[in-house]
Amino acid sequence: MMIDVYNQKNEKVGTVELPERIFGAKWNPDLVHQALRAQISNSRINLAHAKGRSEVSGGGKKPWRQKGTGRARHGSIRSPLWKGGGVTHGPTKEENFSLKINKKMRQAALFSVLSRKLKEDEIKLLDSLVLKEPKTKLLAEMMNDSLGRLKRSALLVPAESNKNIYRASRNIPGVKSLSPKSLNVYDLMKYKNIVFDKDAVAVLEKHFNATQ
Incomplete structure (x- = not known):
């Protein structure tokens, strides 16, 4: 399963193979609903x-x-x-109000959403998702060049913990940044477009292979 990789100027620079287990799962709306409901309920403050x-x-x-x-x-x-x-x-x-859901079901729901996003062309890979400074202007310019209209609702997934990306994305409406290990069903469903650093795919695969 191959996907194109783009640079920050939205030019195609190569391809990357995606793990079938994570990005080739079947769509399971009932399981996704259960995982989403559990996540929202467990974050509820009474x-x-x-x-x-x-x-x-x-x-x-x-x-x-x-x-x-x-x-x-x-x-x-x-x-x-x-x-x-x-x-x-x-x-x-x-x-x-907490609801229980086991780890395998939560992972399966996450894979189901990622696979659906890929099928609907709502996942994009960049060769580099890094900022030298935590400035909103720099991130906005990068997103404008590489994403265009997609920036209206985008979840950014850098390869590793990048404080500059996290801090800069806070000031842009409709944009959020998460590490690969922190991906969850709620945020994947909330944001229409998911933008990965190409190296984040390997981090994601390694993380979920380790938690099998």
Whole structure:
């Protein structure tokens, strides 16, 4: 499975063979949905919390005697029936939204998305994805020359940890940078175009062969 490699001026400079296991997998929408749902749920931060009747302060004394007043019976002013009382079935910080998915399924979903992206011509390889300085202007110029319209929504994958690329990409809307080992289903689905440094493919293959 071969793919063309381009330079930063969008000129074809060669080809690279892609690993069939990673870029030749079948499209599995159900598995991708499961992996995506698990990733989003596991990154969820639970902040909402409503106090129940046992957590609301006050209300220890019975508001009035049980019989003889003509009014309805009540045992505490912190009952959910009262203004300022506890909340029935409200959200709590203890609620757990995490979902489990095993490593093989997560990898299979990732390979499925990468293969679909390749089939739909949404993956591009550059011979070099490196910046000498962490300047947004330099990255914007490079992307404009090498990607053109693709830069509107692009995930950049340099071969190794490149702080200059990461820092420069933060200021460009619709652009994000990730290392090959940090690729995930959510970001692959979020960004339309995936731009690899050609050496990142070998890093990706080595990483997933080591985690089999």
